Amino acid sequence: MSEDKSNDTVEKATAALNNALINAVSGNKRILLLLSGGSSLALLRGIDTSLLSNNFTISVLDERYSTDPAENNMEQMMSEDFYTNAMEKGCNFIDTRVQSGETQDQLADRFNQELTEWLHDNPDGEIIATVGIGSDGHISGIMPFSENPTLFSKLFDKTDRMVVAYDANGKNPYRYRVTTTMNLFRRINTAIVFVSGENKRGALISLFDKKGSLAVTPARILREKKGFERNLFTDVILK
Numbered sequence: 001m002s003e004d005k006s007n008d009t010v011e012k013a014t015a016a017l018n019n020a021l022i023n024a025v026s027g028n029k030r031i032l033l034l035l036s037g038g039s040s041l042a043l044l045r046g047i048d049t050s051l052l053s054n055n056f057t058i059s060v061l062d063e064r065y066s067t068d069p070a071e072n073n074m075e076q077m078m079s080e081d082f083y084t085n086a087m088e089k090g091c092n093f094i095d096t097r098v099q100s101g102e103t104q105d106q107l108a109d110r111f112n113q114e115l116t117e118w119l120h121d122n123p124d125g126e127i128i129a130t131v132g133i134g135s136d137g138h139i140s141g142i143m144p145f146s147e148n149p150t151l152f153s154k155l156f157d158k159t160d161r162m163v164v165a166y167d168a169n170g171k172n173p174y175r176y177r178v179t180t181t182m183n184l185f186r187r188i189n190t191a192i193v194f195v196s197g198e199n200k201r202g203a204l205i206s207l208f209d210k211k212g213s214l215a216v217t218p219a220r221i222l223r224e225k226k227g228f229e230r231n232l233f234t235d236v237i238l239k
Helices: 009-026 038-046 073-078 081-088 104-121 149-157 198-208 218-224
Strands: 031-035 056-060 062-064 126-131 163-167 176-180 190-195 232-234
Touching (some): 038 073, 062 073, 198 218
Parallel strands (some): 031 126
Antiparallel strands (some): 163 176
16 A cells, blocks of 8 residues: 655556556457546546557446536546547447436446446456545445445345446435446456545545455455555555
């Protein structure tokens, strides 16, 4: 884990992301690049776009069911210069903007189907993701359900789906979520984790605690990734 109080935490995370992309490109891999919103969008501004090609499929890690461009994660990603460069390089996209008349469940089904088809068509492909962690320990759009671990498991963990829709009312200001699941997280080859802000301290402590559960701290799924600490970048000093 890289802890840094200076302004170069983003640069270090971006460098790690570029290294992961270089390794995948040099291996002639088909690449699925899944991008987090919020503060993690800062990583896009340092991506080496010369690496991009039609071998890439790009989408978001989770979506907010909203037609408001200020809320929809795909819309926010498309507002970045990175998107324009990726389009020019011939990258493919899984577009999670809400289509006309599309329900939350229909969006989840469409997103799930496209990810499932990519996995089927690219069994040797590389999945690379930028990942943020919420102050409550949530990851992607997977909120904690400490009050109901059985429901948490049913929704996010013990499912064959890559994407699910649910109502996060009372857990997050953006209540209507279309999120990737633990099933998808377990297939990610490289997760570049970017955590910024002192309000994330408690979540990081819970992440590193020897004991804990996914229902209380969903970000603990990262512990299943071998050597995950070397790809975790934060400006929070834990020691």
